[in-house]
Amino acid sequence: MKNKIKYIVTLLLIVIAYFLFTTYPKLDLISGFAAKSISSHYFIGDRDIGYTEAEDNLIPKMGMASSELLDAEKIAKSNVLGFKKRTAFYRDGVGAVLIPSGKKKEQVSLAKPNRNMVPTHLAYPYGDLPQKDTVFQNINYKQLNKVVNNAFIDEEGSKKKTRSALVIYKGQIIKEQYVNGFDEESMILGWSMAKSVTSAVVGVMVKEGKISLHQNNLFEEWKDDSRKNITLANLLNMNSGLEWEEDYTKICDVTKMLFLEEDMTRSQLIKPLIGEPNNSWNYSSGTSNLLSGFIRNQFPIHQDYLDYWYEKVIDKIGMYSMLVETDFDGNYVGSSYAWATTRDWAKFGLLYLYNGNWNGEQILDPSWIAFAKKPANNSDGVYGGHFWLNAGGKFPDVPKDMFSCNGFQGQRVWIIPSKDLVVVRTGLHEYPFFDINQFLSEIISTIE
DSSP: OHHHHHHHHHHHHHHHHHHHHHTGGGHHHHHHHHHHHHHHHHHTTOOOHHHHHHTTTOSTTGGGOEEEEETTTTEEEEEETTEEEEEEEEETTTEEEEOOTTOOGGGSOOOOOOOOOOOOOOBTTTSSBOOOOOOOTTBOHHHHHHHHHHTTBOTTOOBOOEEEEEEEETTEEEEEEEOTTOOTTOEEEOGGGHHHHHHHHHHHHHHTTSSOTTOOOOOGGGTTSGGGGOOHHHHHTTOSOBOOOOOTTSSSHHHHHHHHOSOGGGTTTTOOBOSOTTSOOOOOHHHHHHHHHHHHHTOSSHHHHHHHHIIIIITTTTOTTOEEOBOTTSOBOTTTOEEEEHHHHHHHHHHHHTTTEETTEESSOHHHHHHHHSOOTTSTTSBOSSSEEOTTOSSTTSOTTOEEEEEGGGEEEEEEGGGTEEEEEEESOOTTTSOHHHHHHHHHHTBO
16 A cells, blocks of 8 residues: 555656646746737737637647636736736737736836828728629639638538638739638737738838848947848848747747747847858747837837837728737837738738839838848748748749748738739638648639
């Protein structure tokens, strides 16, 4: 009997030791993800806590968190077995933010952008009025409906976790579909699609002559070391040579930035140079937030920085639903936290399809669009200026001129200039559960 008890105690200690070694250090991230997700999805996406826990938070280990929502206080709280309690606080106009350790809710930045949402009384995409009924003789609509239906539930009955799909051809919506509970007004978190929005803001500043694509000496903190040679183009190409680890399955640079830091613009700023600029491609969300910090540094007043994103890009093209969340210190999280309706995400794709021109006004210079589509050195043709590419033929049955905004769990805005197409798909599954090559190639095949 004593040996049996000793065996059970030993086994229990091993289990506890394993938990402490492998999981306990991650609890900050698990409870942080849960609190932030619940707060944002409730206050921005209008989705209740039960739905968010069952769908958006159904990620390995994230289900360990227990959460509660305090609606009146605009707070979401999460913990794991009573450990590592985290709080997320919602602020009007700039979304939810995690309260860092040692900080109080009262210390968080409440600064928000001024918006200029003037109705244009035009049809979509230049306004939000209905488009005129247009039937293209070269489109097999029956087949198109089947292709898009299969993006939700395929012919074998497999659920693809797609929430919305929108196909725009020659500026006209030719197919739009939503899963139950979602519609054209539903807000969608784009995750890393925000990176492309950040890039567009930089593009406007370049067009206005405020900055130069090839300028270096970007930050005061780099002036006395070799990082001063990094150019703005290097950052946009994810080719700075700066140290960064992007792995969401463990504690690393990206997870610490998103779930622990109060100023996310500094996470990449303080990293050493470990590669050669323009020859060391490495995908980094820290770089996108560093760019957000670079944009902020161009303005003497923080409010001007907040307003600029909307005045020059977002509201300029009528993406009135869009909300870009800020961190604890009030900086846009340009790597990950932009929300918009499916139709407004499509407007952003159309801006790039139209070479930066929006209803006759040149928002971005065509040379900027060309830069966005040009493969970064050593990226194997998959990445350009904060856009993903098909230049290397990753998707063999899709035109090589396709480029896209990509986000976690399969958020996508695909732009295919040679086919005059913009396709948006949002959801919770990506490859191999959702086959991009098949989806896009089958859409293209319905257009003669």
